Amino acid sequence: xxxxxxxxxxxxxxxxxxxxxxxxxxxxxxxxxxxxxxxxxxxxxxxxxxxxxxxxxxxxxxxxxxxxxxxxxxxxxxxxxxxxxxxxxxxxxxxxxxxxxxxxxxxxxxxxxxxxxxxxxxxxxxxxxxxxxxxxxxxxxxxxxxxxxxxxxxxxxxxxxxxxxxxxxxxxxxxxxxxxxxxxxxxxxxxxxxxxxxxxxxxxxxxxxxxxxxxxxxxxxxxxxxxxxxxxxxxxxxxxxxxxxxxxxxxxxxxxxxxxxxxxxxxxxxxxxxxxx
Numbered sequence: 109x110x111x112x113x114x115x116x117x118x119x120x121x122x123x124x125x126x127x128x129x130x131x132x133x134x135x136x137x138x139x140x141x142x143x144x145x146x147x148x149x150x151x152x153x154x155x156x157x158x159x160x161x162x163x164x165x166x167x168x169x170x171x172x173x174x175x176x177x178x179x180x181x182x183x184x185x186x187x188x189x190x191x192x193x194x195x196x197x198x199x200x201x202x203x204x205x206x207x208x209x210x211x212x213x214x215x216x217x218x219x220x221x222x223x224x225x226x227x228x229x230x231x232x233x234x235x236x237x238x239x240x241x242x243x244x245x246x247x248x249x250x251x252x253x254x255x256x257x258x259x260x261x262x263x264x265x266x267x268x269x270x271x272x273x274x275x276x277x278x279x280x281x282x283x284x285x286x287x288x289x290x291x292x293x294x295x296x297x298x299x300x301x302x303x304x305x306x307x308x309x310x311x312x313x314x315x316x317x318x319x320x321x322x323x324x325x326x327x328x329x330x331x332x333x334x335x336x337x338x339x340x341x342x343x344x345x346x347x348x349x350x351x352x353x354x355x356x357x358x359x360x361x362x363x364x365x366x367x368x369x370x371x372x373x374x375x376x377x378x379x380x381x382x383x384x385x
Contacts, residue, residue: 178215238361268358269341271318
């Protein structure tokens, strides 16, 4: 991992930098024992201080992802040395459930990018289209995982629902658990995991069709679909939680925004056009 030190880290030790990014203590210990760290091509340790503009090399664990290449290209919207933002098509799973599978998004990515390690930071339902974040090394994955947990990554979705009037902005804070009567479904359940969805905007597109803009604080399976159905506005084209007989789910991951952990630059990626369903 090659890092150019941003202004915010000027005067910090490397240890303080990685503590600021909440790297787990186990990984800090491993880096502390490493003899391969360098600052401006000179051997260094975690306790050494850095200045803005310094070129730092941090070794990353020699881990490889086990995804088979699909020989199909992934659509990349953003890429740097450590992370990607990619488009997940409709009907494609985020990752395989069996290592023999080779037609998921992660199979496409391992074929497309020059990295032996690619792992998703979050997931999208198979029928959901849109943007998804992928780490290209194990240290970045742990940093991005923590950022997601701490709500430092904004994931904005758009969904079309049936409604006579615009849906008011609101926060849906309802736990989601398994539906014991339907193995493929989830449901609002007092014994489930906490799930928070924010409806931040809405507009009427046509008679009885309203488009919602939503932000997630958590990422439970089918979260948006369950929550919107629970408040009486199931996603159009949803056969599981609505009354649709067609699998044309009108839901997509529209925008991702975050501050890059190392460069501190604002990354904002959004879909210009609505993806085809």
